[in-house]
Amino acid sequence: MSRTSHPALAGVPLIGAHVPASGGLAKRGLAYADAVGAECLQVFVTNPRGWAATKGNAEQDAAFREVVTERLPAFVHASFLINLGSPDQSIAEKSATSLAHTVERARVIGARGVVVHTGSAVAKGRYDEAMTQVRELLLPLLDALPDDAPPVLLEPTAGQGQSLCSTLEELDEYLHRLEHHPRLGICVDTCHFFAAGHDLAADGGMNDFLDHLEKVRAGVPVGLVHANDSMDVAGARKDRHQAIGSGHVGSEPFRALLAHETMQHVPVVIETPGDEAEHAADVALLQSLR
Numbered sequence: 001m002s003r004t005s006h007p008a009l010a011g012v013p014l015i016g017a018h019v020p021a022s023g024g025l026a027k028r029g030l031a032y033a034d035a036v037g038a039e040c041l042q043v044f045v046t047n048p049r050g051w052a053a054t055k056g057n058a059e060q061d062a063a064f065r066e067v068v069t070e071r072l073p074a075f076v077h078a079s080f081l082i083n084l085g086s087p088d089q090s091i092a093e094k095s096a097t098s099l100a101h102t103v104e105r106a107r108v109i110g111a112r113g114v115v116v117h118t119g120s121a122v123a124k125g126r127y128d129e130a131m132t133q134v135r136e137l138l139l140p141l142l143d144a145l146p147d148d149a150p151p152v153l154l155e156p157t158a159g160q161g162q163s164l165c166s167t168l169e170e171l172d173e174y175l176h177r178l179e180h181h182p183r184l185g186i187c188v189d190t191c192h193f194f195a196a197g198h199d200l201a202a203d204g205g206m207n208d209f210l211d212h213l214e215k216v217r218a219g220v221p222v223g224l225v226h227a228n229d230s231m232d233v234a235g236a237r238k239d240r241h242q243a244i245g246s247g248h249v250g251s252e253p254f255r256a257l258l259a260h261e262t263m264q265h266v267p268v269v270i271e272t273p274g275d276e277a278e279h280a281a282d283v284a285l286l287q288s289l290r
């Protein structure tokens with residue numbers, strides 16, 4: 001473990017939460033993380049449903065950076081609107097601009113990765129065209145990143161519509177198209193992969209999934225796990241997160257995830273519904289399964 005990791009937790013996956021930051025990245029975000037018992041965190045640095053290139057507040061940025069580099073590893077989630085595969089050229093361009101802005105903000109605040117969804121072709125029959133576009137927009141962006149910028153963590157989606165990457169087979173192809181670029185990483189969302197058809201709740205399902213992922217990632221690191229239960233059954237292709245242990249995944253697969261040898265240095269954050277008390281309960285439950 002590096003000296004910046006939580007000293008009491010060497011060798012086990014850190015468990016934390018997505019935290020709100022309206023009211024100040026440090027003032028609200030760090031306070032929320034501490035209130036829910038988080039050992040790591042994820043935040044938005046822009047409106048998650050907008051395109052605005054929100055500027056930071058220098059004082060909050062500095063206070064946040066000091067804490068997250070010392071004891072509370074942080075990740076940034078990019079806007080949900082980003083779709084590098086969009087057939088609408090203005091959306092595709094705004095997506096690339098927004099992602100570049102978000103990575104720069106993440107660099108400034110000391111975050112360890114920027115999570116971005118793998119996107120959608122939107123219309124049927126344009127997978128190749130969409131993937132060519134993702135490649136043409138993303139590779140130059142990655143090539144231009146300064147050395148101290150965090151990696152871009154690709155998060156496969158639940159498989160809605162003309163999703164470009166939801167299953168491990170699709171992730172394999174997606175990573176090949178992006179040449180396993182050294183500035184890329186992967187963000188595994190348990191609800192998304194379950195919804196996409198990987199039955200993590202089956203006997204040995206989580207271990208099988210993680211063993212398969214280990215082959216597919218071909219050296220691209222898993223940077224973060226989004227631990228979310230699912231309101232819907234495996235293969236439903238619906239992105240509806242549920243509290244840990246209260247959905248169709250159940251709590252045991254999370255015990256298996258936290259024990260898997262490939263996951264011991266991968267931070268885990270919840271993105272479950274609910275308020276501060278419910279988030280604290282989810283974090284505590286995962287910590288008890290670890």
Ligand SMILES: [Zn+2]
Nearest residue numbers: 155189226271
């Ligand atoms: Zn997620």
